Amino acid sequence: MPKAIKILIVEDSDNDTELLLRELRKGGFEPVYKRVETAVDMEAALCNESWDIIISDYSMPHFDGIAALKLVKGLGIDLPFIISSANIGEEIAVMAMKAGAHDYIMKGNLARLVPAIEREIKEARLRSQHRDAEQQMHKLSSAVEQTADAVMITDPNGIIEYVNAAFTRITGFSKEEAIGRSTNMLKSGRHDEVFYAQLWQTLTQGNTFQDVFINRRKDGSLYYEEKSITPLKDKDGVVGHFISTGKDITEQMQTRERLHHLSHHDTLTGLPNRALFMDRLRQAILRARWNGRVVAVLFIDLDRFKNINETLGLDCGDRVLQTVAKRLNEGVRDGDTVARLGDDEFAVILEDIHQKEDIPVVVDKIIKPLSQAHVFDAHELFITTSIGISLYPNDGNDAQTLIQNADVAIHHAKENGNNNYSFYESEMNAQSLYRLNMESSLRKALEREEFILHYQPQVDVATGKIICFEALIRWQHPELGMVSPVEFIPLLEETGMINQVGRWVLHTACHTCRAWHDRGFTDIKIAVNISPVQFNDGDISSIVAEALAETGLDARFLEVELTESTIMRSPEKTVSIFSELKNMGVGLAIDDFGTGYSSLSYLQKFSIDILKIDRSFVKDVSKNNGDASIVSAIVSMAHSLKLKVVAEGVEDTQQLEFLEAKGCEMIQGFLFSKAVPAEQAGALLYTGVIKPEALRVVGSS
Ligand code: C2E
Ligand code: CA
Ligand code: CA
DSSP: OOEEEEEEEEOSOHHHHHHHHHHHHHTTEEEEEEEEOSHHHHHHHHHHSOOSEEEEESBOSSOBHHHHHHHHHHTTOOOOEEEEESSOOHHHHHHHHHTTOSEEEETTBGGGHHHHHHHHHHHHHHHHHHHHHHHHHHHHHHHHHHOSSEEEEEOTTSBEEEEOHHHHHHHOOOHHHHTTSBGGGGBOSOSOHHHHHHHHHHHHTTOOEEEEEEEEOTTSOEEEEEEEEEEEEOTTSOEEEEEEEEEEOHHHHHHHHHHHHHHHBOTTTOOBOHHHHHHHHHHHHHHHHHHTOEEEEEEEEETTHHHHHHHHOHHHHHHHHHHHHHHHHHHSOTTOEEEEOSSSEEEEEEEEEOOGGGHHHHHHHHHHHHHSOEEETTEEEOOOEEEEEEEETTTOSSHHHHHHHHHHHHHHHHHTOTTEEEEOOHHHHHHHHHHHHHHHHHHHHTTTTOEEEEEEEEEETTTOOEEEEEEEEEEEETTTEEEOHHHHHHHHHHHTTHHHHHHHHHHHHHHHHHHHHHTTOTTOEEEEEOOHHHHHHSOHHHHHHHHHHHHTOOGGGEEEEEEHHHHHHSHHHHHHHHHHHHHHTOEEEEEEETSSOOOHHHHTTSOOOEEEEOHHHHHTTTTOHHHHHHHHHHHHHHHHTTOEEEEOOOOSHHHHHHHHHHTOOEEOSTTTOOOEEHHHHHHHHHHOSOSHHHHHHHHHO
């Protein structure tokens, strides 16, 4: 079958053209051709059509072979170009070949024509295939070059042969810096032997290795790379190269680390939270066990933080906590842990301490900055702290025990007042234990009827008659005997049990008083102490009303005693409760007057009936001029406000004489009687005027 061929013939002679065509047909070609003899026609033909080959005459009247060749090159066309000539010399042939012609033939000897065309067409095809391959290759390599992943090709020994732009962007190493060096330049030292052993085992087995690498950039910083390394094998299955592609996932890893951080830190202050604190403490203990050092656990509690939140707002409270966190961090050494365990609870782990004696210096450094003023919106705030300290190994071998004991110690620090710290001592546990025992037996005391009331008379100075009895509670402990209210009232208040016990006191006292009335002593009054907790927690006027109703005692005969601090806690509430009690007819007494800070004129707005001067002023009234003038001032001011005065703790006649002279109406104290059980109190009523001889002394003088 004849082979189709498209020939562009550059020739001025029809004859020569015909000869060429004949030769081609003879050689098995079926030529399609165009003959041109000027540059213009040739250019048009080249631009409008595609050709398999160009055969050009060497010399023509308007054109020549070399110019034709230049025109083809100028258009960037790669076509077999054969020059034909009637009489071509060696010299011209060489020149034509140099100019880029592929062959030349003599018009007189066309025998070489067909083989030359066949060869040149084949070569042109090869050239074109090669060009395509090159283009393909170029596309591929620019894809690799431009991909966002870092690509690196190494020889079997890990010597870098190629890196792409992303590699440079991620690592900071330029192509020139990377090529020829070992991949070791990226090692961060963050992976152990096992990691690399696995890597090489996978690769030598011909498999792809995939993992997250922590590598080091040129500037020394670390980055996370999610990487695959694939061995490239040749035809014989020998690994000639490794190709590694990797993604920089540093940001994702940082996000993950941030999440981890969030779950181990307090969001408000950024400090480690309790979980992380416990973890650090366990590690610190292990280290201390190893190097024989001491670890100190400091529990830090802000005193009365609740007040700040309540009075200045949560926002202010938050800012205080942040400042405290900052100051704490500044106060400790690097490597010591500061954590926030709860609302206003912070803790510090101090490591590397040689001995207990070194700690106070460190603690002072921590407390000092905390006690400086916090300034918020022109408010100056002073925060005090209490610190409890426990030590490893003295106070515990494990984190939990150390924390518990630091907590025990903090309660002692609080008892000692503001800005104090206490080391844990083993007796503290004994004390806490004692407290716990007391608490649990107190809980049972009411139902086991271990509480009783004693009654102490208040005597009219002028007549010596008993006007009133103050009910004072006692606890008959099955083992400890009679326990003073000074010891157990605070416990009742802390646990809230005072509400229940206080109700019982009110009821019992009213009941006893009513019994005296029933026996004919119809003027006698009863005074009952009301705890601040009871006053603030419960609906005290209903409780009082209930006790009166249940016992049938007329409200006129009940007096409630409250301390200054109780009524000052929330003056508005006090005013409304007082008016409720007043409306019922209940008398109101201010107890322990003089120990608080309120002025009498301020107290005026609370419709009070009686003022009880505290025992501490009465004690030295006859010896100490200061106390004497305080007492006389109180008495005269009370009178100007139409209040009656009771002097408490009167133990001797000198005191009595002084008080009488100042016009104090009533006296309560051991001089007449201590608090006694109900039967004895009843007996005193039968006696009528008590200690008449003492009063007579006064009365006659
Ligand atoms: P208080 O209300 O100031 O009671 C007077 C205390 O002074 C009583 O102590 C009483 O025994 C004592 N006392 C009276 N005269 C003298 C004296 O001449 N010399 C001395 N040295 N002391 C005298 P008590 O009974 O130990 O009570 C102590 C405190 O316990 C009371 O102080 C009161 O605050 C509280 N308390 C007692 N009973 C109750 C109660 O039923 N409810 C509440 N909430 N508190 C109570
Ligand atoms: Ca009292
Ligand atoms: Ca008192």
